[in-house]
Amino acid sequence: MGKPALQLKDVFTPGGQPTLTYVSRDHLKLEEKLEAALARGFAVNVVTGPTKSGKTVLSRRVLPKDALISIEGGQVRSEADFWKQVAFKLNLAKSVQRTGSDEASNQTELGGGAKAELLGIGVSGGAKNTSGTKHVDGRSATYDTVDLISSLEALKNRSMALLIDDFHYLDKPTQKAIIQSLKGAVYDGLSVILLAVPHRAFDPITVEHEMEGRFKHIQIPDWSQDDLIKIPDLGFKALNVICPQKAMERICSESFGNPLLVQEICTELCIANGVFGYQITPKKLSADKLNDIFSEIAQSKGFPKYERLKRGPQSRGGRQARKFKDDTSADIYAAILQAIARLGPKPKTTYDEIRSSLKDILADGQVPQKHEISAACAHMTKIAKDKLEGEPALEWLKGDDLLVLTDPFLMFYMKWAFKEG
Ligand SMILES: Nc1ncnc2c1ncn2[C@@H]1O[C@H](COP(=O)(O)OP(=O)(O)OP(=O)(O)O)[C@@H](O)[C@H]1O
Numbered sequence: 001m002g003k004p005a006l007q008l009k010d011v012f013t014p015g016g017q018p019t020l021t022y023v024s025r026d027h028l029k030l031e032e033k034l035e036a037a038l039a040r041g042f043a044v045n046v047v048t049g050p051t052k053s054g055k056t057v058l059s060r061r062v063l064p065k066d067a068l069i070s071i072e073g074g075q076v077r078s079e080a081d082f083w084k085q086v087a088f089k090l091n092l093a094k095s096v097q098r099t100g101s102d103e104a105s106n107q108t109e110l111g112g113g114a115k116a117e118l119l120g121i122g123v124s125g126g127a128k129n130t131s132g133t134k135h136v137d138g139r140s141a142t143y144d145t146v147d148l149i150s151s152l153e154a155l156k157n158r159s160m161a162l163l164i165d166d167f168h169y170l171d172k173p174t175q176k177a178i179i180q181s182l183k184g185a186v187y188d189g190l191s192v193i194l195l196a197v198p199h200r201a202f203d204p205i206t207v208e209h210e211m212e213g214r215f216k217h218i219q220i221p222d223w224s225q226d227d228l229i230k231i232p233d234l235g236f237k238a239l240n241v242i243c244p245q246k247a248m249e250r251i252c253s254e255s256f257g258n259p260l261l262v263q264e265i266c267t268e269l270c271i272a273n274g275v276f277g278y279q280i281t282p283k284k285l286s287a288d289k290l291n292d293i294f295s296e297i298a299q300s301k302g303f304p305k306y307e308r309l310k311r312g313p314q315s316r317g318g319r320q321a322r323k324f325k326d327d328t329s330a331d332i333y334a335a336i337l338q339a340i341a342r343l344g345p346k347p348k349t350t351y352d353e354i355r356s357s358l359k360d361i362l363a364d365g366q367v368p369q370k371h372e373i374s375a376a377c378a379h380m381t382k383i384a385k386d387k388l389e390g391e392p393a394l395e396w397l398k399g400d401d402l403l404v405l406t407d408p409f410l411m412f413y414m415k416w417a418f419k420e421g
C-alpha cells in the first residue's frame with residue numbers, strides 16, 4: 001500500500017505551520033490588524049502573545065513571503081550578526097569567492113545580489129545556513145559583514161518589511177542597537193514587525209525612548225474552547241475520520257488553552273488509532289487511549305521548566321527533607337509543586353489551598369510554616385523570571401497570598417506526568 005495523498009502531518013502540525021487546521025479566529029480580526037499595520041508602515045509593530053499561542057503562525061499566514069525579511073531572534077548573537085543575517089537574506093554579498101575548478105576571485109560590494117545572480121550562484125530564499133557561506137555547484141559565496149546601511153537601503157528600494165521573531169531572545173543591548181539603527185528607516189516608511197512574549201514585549205520601548213510614538217501593539221489573546229475545537233473539527237474531517245464530540249471537547253479542555261497541545265494530542269490520537277493519513281472509507285476514532293496519550297505527551301516533553309522549579313535556588317544545599325504520608329520524602333519545593341498539581345492544577349491557587357493540600361500529602365508535623373511556603377513560592381517566582389526563557393511560568397503574588405500559573409505546558413505536565421508519579 002502506498003502512502004495516502006494527504007498525510008497526517010499535512011493536517012495536524014504540532015510545532016509547524018497549519019494550513020488545513022489553521023483557525024483564523026475571525027472575531028478577533030488578528031489577520032486584518034496585522035495586514036493593516038503592514039499597509040500603514042512608518043511603525044514598529046509589536047505582536048505579543050503567550051508562549052506557543054500562535055504568533056509565528058499568524059505572521060507567516062498573513063505576511064507576504066516575497067516582501068518580507070524574517071530573522072529568528074534565537075539565532076542572533078549580536079548586532080553585527082543580525083545585520084549579517086539580514087544582508088544574507090537580502091542577497092547582498094560583499095565578496096564572492098569561487099572555489100572548485102574556478103579561480104578564487106574577490107569582489108567588493110555586489111549591488112543587491114545582482115552579481116551573485118550573474119555568477120549563477122543562487123544565494124537567496126530560505127537558506128537555513130546563516131554562517132555566511134553557501135555552496136552551489138562547487139562554488140561558494142562568502143558573506144562578509146555587510147554594512148547595515150546597504151541592508152536598510154535594499155529593504156527600502158525593494159519595499160520589503162522586516163520581521164524579528166522571538167525578539168525577546170535578544171539581549172537588551174542588542175535590542176537597543178537594532179531599534180536605534182532602524183529609526184531612520186522606519187521614518188522613511190519601513191514596516192518592522194517584532195514578535196515577543198508579553199512581559200518582555202516593551203523592552204524595545206524602554207531601551208529607546210524616542211521611538212515611543214512609533215510602536216504599535218497587536219495582542220494575541222488567549223484561546224477559547226470554541227476556537228480550539230475547530231482544530232480537531234477541521235483536521236478529523238480532512239482525514240475522513242470520525243471522532244466523538246465528547247472526545248474533541250476533552251482534548252481541548254485538557255490543553256489549558258493552548259493550540260499546540262491540541263495539535264499534538266490530535267496527532268497522537270490518530271497514530272494510536274492507526275490513522276496516518278486520509279482514510280478512503282470513513283474511520284471511527286476510539287478515544288479510549290486519551291489518558292495514556294496525555295501522560296505520554298507530558299512525559300516525553302520532559303518539561304525542564306518543571307524540573308528547574310523543583311530544584312529551587314541552587315545556592316542552598318542540604319535542604320530539609322519532608323516525610324510524606326506515603327513514606328516517600330522530598331524537599332519543600334517538590335512538596336509545594338505536588339500540592340498544587342493535585343488541585344488541578346489551577347491557574348490560581350491560594351495559600352490556604354496550598355496549605356491544606358500539603359496537609360493531605362505530608363506526614364504529621366511535616367507541614368512547613370507559612371513564611372517557609374511563602375519564601376519557597378517567592379524563590380520559584382524568581383527562578384521563573386530570571387532562569388526560564390519566555391513568559392514567567394509561575395508567579396507568587398505576596399500581598400494576595402496567591403500562586404498564579406501561566407504556562408500551559410507546565411500545567412499539563414503537572415497534571416499528567418507529575419501527579420501520577
Ligand atoms: N491559528 C492557528 N490555528 C491552528 N493551530 C495553530 C494556530 N496558531 C498556532 N497553532 C498551533 O500552535 C503551534 C505553535 O504556534 P506558534 O509557533 O505560532 O506559537 P508562537 O506564539 O510563535 O510560539 P513561541 O512563543 O515559541 O514563539 C503551531 O505549530 C500550531 O500547531
Ligand SMILES: [Mg+2]
Nearest residue numbers: 055056165166
Ligand atoms: Mg514563535
